Amino acid sequence: MMKTISGGVCAAKGFTASGIHCGIRKNRTKKDLALIFSEKPASAASVYTTNLVKGAPLTVTKNHIADGIAQAVICNSGNANTCNANGIEVAEKMSEALAAAMGIKATDVVVASTGVIGQPLNLEPIVNGIPALVSALSKDGGDAAAEGIMTTDTVKKEIAVEFTVGGKTCRLGGIAKGSGMIHPNMATMLVFLTTDAAISPAMLQKALSSDIANTFNMVSVDGDTSTNDMVTVLANGMAGNDEIVADGADFEEFMKALNTVTVYLCRKIAGDGEGATKLLECRVSGAQDVATAKTVAKSVICSSLLKAAMFGADANWGRVLCAIGYSGAKVDVDRVDVSFRSAKGEIAVCKNGSGIEFSEEKAKEILLEKEIEILVSIGAGAFEATAWGCDLTYDYVKINGDYRT
Amino acid sequence: MMKTISGGVCAAKGFTASGIHCGIRKNRTKKDLALIFSEKPASAASVYTTNLVKGAPLTVTKNHIADGIAQAVICNSGNANTCNANGIEVAEKMSEALAAAMGIKATDVVVASTGVIGQPLNLEPIVNGIPALVSALSKDGGDAAAEGIMTTDTVKKEIAVEFTVGGKTCRLGGIAKGSGMIHPNMATMLVFLTTDAAISPAMLQKALSSDIANTFNMVSVDGDTSTNDMVTVLANGMAGNDEIVADGADFEEFMKALNTVTVYLCRKIAGDGEGATKLLECRVSGAQDVATAKTVAKSVICSSLLKAAMFGADANWGRVLCAIGYSGAKVDVDRVDVSFRSAKGEIAVCKNGSGIEFSEEKAKEILLEKEIEILVSIGAGAFEATAWGCDLTYDYVKINGDYRT
Numbered sequence: 112m113m114k115t116i117s118g119g120v121c122a123a124k125g126f127t128a129s130g131i132h133c134g135i136r137k138n139r140t141k142k143d144l145a146l147i148f149s150e151k152p153a154s155a156a157s158v159y160t161t162n163l164v165k166g167a168p169l170t171v172t173k174n175h176i177a178d179g180i181a182q183a184v185i186c187n188s189g190n191a192n193t194c195n196a197n198g199i200e201v202a203e204k205m206s207e208a209l210a211a212a213m214g215i216k217a218t219d220v221v222v223a224s225t226g227v228i229g230q231p232l233n234l235e236p237i238v239n240g241i242p243a244l245v246s247a248l249s250k251d252g253g254d255a256a257a258e259g260i261m262t263t264d265t266v267k268k269e270i271a272v273e274f275t276v277g278g279k280t281c282r283l284g285g286i287a288k289g290s291g292m293i294h295p296n297m298a299t300m301l302v303f304l305t306t307d308a309a310i311s312p313a314m315l316q317k318a319l320s321s322d323i324a325n326t327f328n329m330v331s332v333d334g335d336t337s338t339n340d341m342v343t344v345l346a347n348g349m350a351g352n353d354e355i356v357a358d359g360a361d362f363e364e365f366m367k368a369l370n371t372v373t374v375y376l377c378r379k380i381a382g383d384g385e386g387a388t389k390l391l392e393c394r395v396s397g398a399q400d401v402a403t404a405k406t407v408a409k410s411v412i413c414s415s416l417l418k419a420a421m422f423g424a425d426a427n428w429g430r431v432l433c434a435i436g437y438s439g440a441k442v443d444v445d446r447v448d449v450s451f452r453s454a455k456g457e458i459a460v461c462k463n464g465s466g467i468e469f470s471e472e473k474a475k476e477i478l479l480e481k482e483i484e485i486l487v488s489i490g491a492g493a494f495e496a497t498a499w500g501c502d503l504t505y506d507y508v509k510i511n512g513d514y515r516t
Numbered sequence: 517m518m519k520t521i522s523g524g525v526c527a528a529k530g531f532t533a534s535g536i537h538c539g540i541r542k543n544r545t546k547k548d549l550a551l552i553f554s555e556k557p558a559s560a561a562s563v564y565t566t567n568l569v570k571g572a573p574l575t576v577t578k579n580h581i582a583d584g585i586a587q588a589v590i591c592n593s594g595n596a597n598t599c600n601a602n603g604i605e606v607a608e609k610m611s612e613a614l615a616a617a618m619g620i621k622a623t624d625v626v627v628a629s630t631g632v633i634g635q636p637l638n639l640e641p642i643v644n645g646i647p648a649l650v651s652a653l654s655k656d657g658g659d660a661a662a663e664g665i666m667t668t669d670t671v672k673k674e675i676a677v678e679f680t681v682g683g684k685t686c687r688l689g690g691i692a693k694g695s696g697m698i699h700p701n702m703a704t705m706l707v708f709l710t711t712d713a714a715i716s717p718a719m720l721q722k723a724l725s726s727d728i729a730n731t732f733n734m735v736s737v738d739g740d741t742s743t744n745d746m747v748t749v750l751a752n753g754m755a756g757n758d759e760i761v762a763d764g765a766d767f768e769e770f771m772k773a774l775n776t777v778t779v780y781l782c783r784k785i786a787g788d789g790e791g792a793t794k795l796l797e798c799r800v801s802g803a804q805d806v807a808t809a810k811t812v813a814k815s816v817i818c819s820s821l822l823k824a825a826m827f828g829a830d831a832n833w834g835r836v837l838c839a840i841g842y843s844g845a846k847v848d849v850d851r852v853d854v855s856f857r858s859a860k861g862e863i864a865v866c867k868n869g870s871g872i873e874f875s876e877e878k879a880k881e882i883l884l885e886k887e888i889e890i891l892v893s894i895g896a897g898a899f900e901a902t903a904w905g906c907d908l909t910y911d912y913v914k915i916n917g918d919y920r921t
Contacts, residue, residue, distance in 0.1 A: 164841035164849045164869070194834060194870050228834040229871030336842040338834075415820065416916055423917035429599060429633040429743075436569035437741040444569045464569070465599050466634030503917070505910050511821055512828035512908070 113274045113368060119253035122271030122284040123307035124349035125150035129247035130259030133240025135189035135226075135233070144237060145259030146209070146244050146252075147184040147303055152219055153347035155181035156316035158323050160340035166191050167198025168224045169341055171206065175218045179312025181345055182216075184303050185209045185244075186223040186260050188288075191299065192232040193224070193338050201232050208238045212245050221343050225262055225288065225299040228338065257286040260301055264288050268379040274368040276361045279352035281308040283368045285344075289332070289380035299337040300327060302376060308365055309348030310355040318366050319344055326373040329405065329498040331413045332384035344369075381499035382482070386506025389421055390482045396495045397488040403440045404489075404496035410438030411485055411498070418503035421483055426451055426474035428460040431485060446490035453480035517680070518773060524658035524674030527689040528712035529754035530555035534652035535664030538645025540594035540631075540638070549642060550664030551614070551649050551657075552589040552708055557624055558752035560586035561721035563728050565745035571596050572603025573629045574746055576611065580623045584717025586750055587621075589708050590614045590649075591628040591665050593693075596704065596744050597637040598629070606637050613643045617650050626748050630667055630693065630704040633743065662691040665706055669693050673784040679773040681766045684757035686713040688773045690749075694737070694785035704742040705732060707781060713770055714753030715760040723771050724749055731778040734810065734903040736818045737789035749774075786904035787887070791911025794826055795887045801900045802893040808845045809894075809901035815843030816890055816903070823908035826888055831856055831879035833865040836890060851895030858885035 121128050128147045136143040155176045159169045175181065185205060192198050206220035224232065247255070257267040271284030285304035310318070319342065327342055348354065355361045382390030393411040398404035411417055414434040420427040428449045435442055449461035455477045460469050477483075526533050533552045541548040560581045564574045573596075580586065590610060597603050611625040629637060652660070662672040676689030690709035715723070724747065732747055753759065760766045787795030798816040803809035816822055819839040825832040833854045840847055854866035860882045865874050882888075 162838060162841035163847055164837050194837065194866075196870050229866075336838070338838055338841060415912075419913055419916035422913065425917070432569050432599065433567060433741070433743055436567035436743060442568055461599075461634075465601050503913055505913050507820075508824055508827065508908055508910050508913060511824035512830070 113272050113371060116271050116273045116282065118271050119269030119284045120147055120256060120286045120303060120305050121250050121253040123282040123305045125307060125347050126305045127248040127250055128252035128256035129244055129249065130252065130255030131240055131244050131247060134236030135187055142255060142259040143187055143189045144240050144244055145186045145256040146248065147256055147305060148213065148248055149182050149345055149347045151347050151349065152180050152182045153345040154179055154310055154312040154315045155221065155343065155345050156312060156319045157221070157341060157343040158319055160337055162336050162338050164194065164338040166193035166224060166339040168192055168202045168222045169339065171199060171202040172221050172223065172341070175206065175220060180219055181221050182219040183209060183213060184221040184223065184343060186301065187237060188260055188262050189226040190230060190232040191224050191226045191228045191339050193228040195229065195231045197231060201234055204234055205237055208241055212241045223301055223341055225260065225301055225339055253286065260286065260288045262288065264383055266383055268376055270372055270375045272368050272371050274364060276308055276364050277352040279350050281306060281350040281352060283308065283372055285372050285376060287376040287380055299339040300380060302327065302342040304344040304372065306344065306346045307348065307350040308346055308355070309350060309352050310346045310365060314355050314357070314362060315344060315346050318369055322366065322369050322373055326370065326377045329409065329496065330377050330381050331409060331498065331500045332381065377499050381501055384501035385510045386504040387501030388481070388504055389502040391421055391485065391500045391502065393485040393487065393498045394495065395487045395489065397490045397492060398494040399492035401494045401496060404494050406438050406440040407435050407442065407487060407489065408496045408498035410434045411487065412500035415503055418500065421478065422502035422504050424475050424478035426460055426471065426478060428466070431487065432461060432464065435487065442489050443491065448488045450486040451477055452484040452486055453477045453482060455480055518677050518776060521676050521678045521687065523676050524689045525552055525661060525691045525708060525710050526655050526658040527676030528687040528710045530712060530752050531710045532653040532655055533657035533661035534649050534654065535657065535660030536645055536649050536652060539641030540592055547660060547664040548592055548594045549645050549649055550591045550661040551653060552661055552710060553618065553653055554587050554750055554752045556752050556754065557585050557587045558750040559584055559715055559717040559720045560626065560748065560750050561717060561724045562626070562746060562748040563724055565742055567741050567743050569599070569743040571598035571629060571744040573597055573607045573627045574744065576604060576607040577626050577628065577746070580611065580625060585624055586626050587624040588614060588618060589626040589628065589748060591706065592642060593665055593667050594631040595635060595637045596629050596631045596633045598633040598743050600634065600636045602636060606639055609639055610642055613646055617646045628706055628746055630665065630706055630744055658691065665691065665693045667693065669788055671784070671788055673781055675777055675780045677773050677776050679769060681713055681769050682757040684755050686711060686755040686757060688713065688777055690777050690781060692781040692785055704744040705785060707732065707747040709749035709777065711749065711751045712753065712755040713751055713760070714755060714757050715751045715770060719760050719767060720749060720751050723774055727771065727774050727778055731775065731782045734814065734901065735782050735786050736814060736903065736905045737786065782904050786906055789906035790915045791909040792906030793886070793909055794907040796826055796890065796905045796907065798890040798892065798903045799900065800892045800894065802895045802897060803899040804897035806899045806901060809899050811843050811845040812840050812847065812892060812894065813901045813903035815839045816892065817905035820908055823905065826883065827907035827909050829880050829883035831865050831876065831883060833871070836892065837866060837869065840892065847894050848896065853893045855891040856882055857889040857891055858882045858887060860885055
C-alpha cells in the first residue's frame, strides 16, 4: 500500500541533502546552492528541455550520466549559466569542485543551474561555499535543498511516498521548483527525485521518460518552455529489493510510486505559476487516442483568454471550445461537452458544441475556488489526458514586465 | 504609382456603405449593423478561420460565394451568432432580409457577425433596422460601417490606395476590426475589402489566399484564433481595366495594392490588441526557407514572457532566444543574432546565441517607444518573414478577466 511520508528528497535510504547561501544571490536570506548526495553510486536518469537553447548544465549533466550512474546533484539558483560562452567550462568546474570535496567522480555529479541567463556564472562563491554545503549534509537537509533551488517560487515543493516492491519497503521522494521568477526570465522547471529502490539505469530511464509524457510535459504556466528544464532521478538500491531489470509487477509498482510523486509536484508547480491564484486542471476524455486528448488538454490550458477568464471566475465555455477548435487536433466540435468542477460542485455549460442553460450564480460559486477542473469530453473514443496550468493575472504581467535589473 | 487616398471601403467606384445602431447592442451610441454595397455584382473571395469551431455566418457566406459572386456585405456586432443551434437559419434569414430590401439575390450576400457567442442572435432588430441601413448608404458611409463592425476596438481601421492596372486607375480599400472586446470573447478579426479593379473570382481568390499567408495569418494578439475570423474582398470591375484572368504584370500590380492595404490593417489590428500599449513586429531574416522564418517570427510574437517584457521596456533577449528555441523550427541557435529597433534607434543585444555588452539605458530609450521591431537573424539562408503582435499588459488581463455578463 502506498502512503505519503515526510522527508522529501531525503526520505529514501542513504540520501542526505543540504542548502546554503553561498553568495550568487545578493539577498543573504535566500539560499542559492543545494546538494543532494547518495551514500552509494546510484542508477541515474534524466529528461531535459526540448528547447533548442539548452543551458550548459544540461549538456554537462547529459554527458556525465551517459553511463547511467550518478551520486550527487549540485544546483545553484540566481544564475542559469546559459547563453554564456564559458558555460560548459563553468559547469564542469562546478562538478569537479564538488567531486573533489566528496571523494567521488566528477562524472557522477548531476549539475544544474536556474536564474538569469546571458550573464556569466561566477564560480568563486560556489567553490568557496562547497565546504559548508558538504558539512551541512543531513537527513534533515531536504527543506534547505528545496529552498536552495527556488527562485521566486512562493512555496517549497517536496513530497515522498513509501511503497512495496518485491516484499521490500521502498521510498521515493523529490523536490521541485518552477514558474516563479522575480528577475524576469524563463519559468525553469527543475525536479530532483531520489529513491532507494533497486532498478537498472535503463529501466529507470524508461520509467521516467514514460512518466513525464503524462506529467511534466503536460504542465504549462504560460506556454514558454525554459532553456533549463530538467527532471533527474537517482535510485541507489539501498532498499534491498531484487533489482528491477525488466517490465513486470515490480516495475508497475515503481511506476505508480513515481507517478504519485510527479503528479503531486506537477500540481504544485502549475498552481505556483507566476502570479497564479488558481490551479487549473483540464481533463479530456472520450478521445480517439491519447495524442488527441493531450493536444486538446494542452491547448485549453495554454489559452490566454481561458486563463484570464478563470482569473475572473467567468464560466466562459466559449473560450474552451475555441481553444479546442484551434488546437490542431481532429475533433468533431458538435460532440464536445464542457463542464467546470471544483470543491463547490460541478456544472455543465456546453453540450454537443452549443451553449446550454446554466445558473451563472452557481458557476461563479464553483469558479471562485482555488482549484478548478475544466472537464472536456469529445465523444470520439475512450482515451483520456490531463494538463495542468494556472490563471492569468495582473501579477503575472507585473512579475514579467519588470525591468530586468 | 501607388498612393494612399481617403474613402476607405467606399473609395472604389460603385461602392457605398452605411452603419447604424439597430438595437443588438444595448448602448444606443454604438453602431451595431454595417452594410457595404456594390452597384454591380462583383467577383468575391473570402478566407475563413481555421478554427474547427466556425461561426454560422462563415458557413453561410462560404455557401453563398461558392460561385465567386457577391454584391453586398452585411455585418452585425454585439453577437457572433456562433455555437447556437439556430445559427445557420438566422444567418440565412439575415441575408434574405437584406437581399429583399435591395433587390439582389440572397446568395450574393456576404453575412458576418461578431460579439458574444453561445447566445442566440435576435433577428428582429436587424430586420427592423435594414430599411434605415439601406437608405443610409452613401459614398461617405465608410466610417459608419467601420464603426458598426467594431466591438471594443479603440480605433476605426480603414485605408484605401489608388494604383494603375493596364493603364486604368483602380482603387482598393478596406475596413477591419479585431482584438478588442469588452465582453470577454474571442478577438475576432473581420476584414472587408473593396476594389473596382476587374479581376476574375479565381484570380481574386488566388491573390487573397496568397496574401493572407503573409499578413493576417501572421498577426497574433494572444495566440487565440477566433471562431469568426473572416477576410472578404469584392471586386466589381468598374475601373474598366482588362479583367485580370491570369498571372502577369497586372496581377502583380493588384497584389501589391492588396498587400499595401492588408499590411496596414494588420499593423492596426495588432497594435490595437486588448490592452496593448505597443505594436510589436518581429522580422526574421536569414532563414533556410519561408516556413522556418514564419514559425520563428510567430513564436516570438506569441511568447507571453516576451510580450510582458516589451510592456516593461525590458531588453530581455533571452526570452526571444527561448521562444526561437521552442518554436519547433530547425534553427542553429549558435548563429542567432537579436536586435531591437524603434524610432529611437537600433541596438544589438545578442550575437551567435550569446549575450553581448550593450547600454541598458539606450535599450530602454528604444523600447519605450510605441512601435518596436524585434529583429532576428538566424544565419541559415536568405528567406524572411514578419509577424505582428502587441505587448501583454494589465489591461489585457482586466479586459479578459471580467465577468462575462
